[in-house]
Amino acid sequence: MTDRPRIRNIADLAKIAGVSPGTVSRALSGAGLISQKTRDRIQALAREHEFRPNIMARNLRIQRTGAIGVLIPLGHETGQHISDPFFITMLGLLADALTERGYDLMLSRVIPTDDDWLERYADSGRVDGIIVIGQSDQSAVLDRAAARYRPLVVWGGHSRGQVHCSVGSDNVAGGDIATTHLIERGCKRITFFGDPTPLEIAQRLEGCRQALARAGLADALTVFPAHLAAGLNDSDITAYLEHAETRPDGIFAASDVIAMSALRALSELGMAVPGEVKVIGYDGLALGEHTVPRLSTVRQDLTTGAHNLVDLLLRRIAGEDTSSVVMMPELVVRLSS
């Protein structure tokens, strides 16, 4: 074999090819003026020696990394895990969307301790742009970072006056849709399951109130601040349903995960769904298709959501200015309501 001396960089390859490093670079990177003959020759040589140019060096020179950071701030609830079905679904979709566009995905879970975690990450030069999943309770941080760092988009609720560019569904409308559906099904005593600390949940609750008010049922609402995290809820929810003074005949869960917990609690208490209690979730996750009974829900189209996030981000990276996108959620009636 002639590849005794391992080829470790473009200069080595240039030496055995009898050309300059610059020529090798042009031959391998595809672009640039170079004769077809030498290009073919050098590419063949590179293949033969299993040589691939070092990406880090390229990144440094080129000033781009080809990677997008996906950050998941877990501010309001430390119990909420990165393996939460919602995050995870979104993550998978983002991975697919970014791969299609030729970007890698750099995942970081963030537990905000200080208030410049986002700016630190942005300045580290590790990524070309950042997608944050969920505002959690970090809106201020997001706004401050967005003012200075352009390639940043956020999945979550949209509020008037926010500085950062966000993609999300209209949570108020979604809350309204869900509640209206329960009302149409004849529910008179509705309980909202969810802790309204994060913006999106608060908006869903607002939509819920709005629908009830319109129907003249303003005081038919109870709010039970269930955790977002799967698993933390189960005993709480069971206890709540068991001891509630007036049992609800309709449950609007702020997420599908919470709805699943509710379904199981109801089943254990022997309360028929949808006979005695009707249940509707929020998100439209795949797991809702597998519950018994199948879960009615308000679907946010996460697939186009992910595509929107990526699309806006890449346009921002290209220097464009983009405004937020609010998508319309959609009622999915299955068997739980």
Next chain:
Amino acid sequence: MTDRPRIRNIADLAKIAGVSPGTVSRALSGAGLISQKTRDRIQALAREHEFRPNIMARNLRIQRTGAIGVLIPLGHETGQHISDPFFITMLGLLADALTERGYDLMLSRVIPTDDDWLERYADSGRVDGIIVIGQSDQSAVLDRAAARYRPLVVWGGHSRGQVHCSVGSDNVAGGDIATTHLIERGCKRITFFGDPTPLEIAQRLEGCRQALARAGLADALTVFPAHLAAGLNDSDITAYLEHAETRPDGIFAASDVIAMSALRALSELGMAVPGEVKVIGYDGLALGEHTVPRLSTVRQDLTTGAHNLVDLLLRRIAGEDTSSVVMMPELVVRLSS
């Protein structure tokens, strides 16, 4: 403000600090001989100007990236999505484990078209090490890459003679445990739900056969090659159960996701679980706690699995030689069996 000229590198900062770039580097990176006084002064200056050293340049010089690549090959089944609950759970746990050890996680979905995707990725210099989740049908590729590229570990089944370092549960034992449990519960007609193309599934089926043989029920087994992907199964499974010549009284599903589909199909067909049919899954995912009835399963401890993966990988990065780890799975009896 004095920060008119934006500080973009340590040379700029060195200039306004009146020292050399090298000194700034030493001051910021913590290590190196430097007086406490200048260190404090320079760090203060850096903070004041919101300067953070460029990671790419550092990576190039240091020859490490601080990132680990997590690859998910989707070889045997294109329908299987990255948002599959199992992948996603593993991904979340890996993200946590890697974060703890100070590494970032670079996610890539891989649809193997050629047979050097792994080596290409390894040589790109983008990451310090690679974790592959699931062998899929790529064992040959894994072995070839492992022979040359040290920092590589794989989640999945272990087979004699494999070259790559793997972490996983003993699938044969797991299959045995599940089947033995069904037998003890009195099942006489057992159906295995799962396509045994991937190594791990084949091993679970083998364990199943082994347990049946031991109990003298060798011909009590039917195999229905259900897809691994959630959602693709539902109509197939319903159709199968409806028309099967002899209805099973015990179902061993090769994954919890398949088991969920089976549970729902059974519920739709009005077959009582666990009364008429007993069901057991495999994996021990959180979603099994939310089904109705709660799903019995064979748990692989994914948390320690993820920690093992990270641990072995970091030791390999450090130059150590490590051998594969096979963890013992554990029976979790809930209400479906």
Next chain:
DNA sequence: ACACATACCGCAATCGATTGCAATGACAAG
């Protein structure tokens, strides 16, 4: 006051690929 050790700091090479500009060569027209 002198020799010597010590602690800091600066210099400059280095990591590996990219790219503007200059230089070389080939080839055609005059």
Next chain:
DNA sequence: CTTGTCATTGCAATCGATTGCGGTATGTGT
């Protein structure tokens, strides 16, 4: 045979941080 043109290729600076080595200032002991 000379000059002009164009296509290729080489040269060297550059991206930004790190680090071994050598130099300078400071401090100690006599």
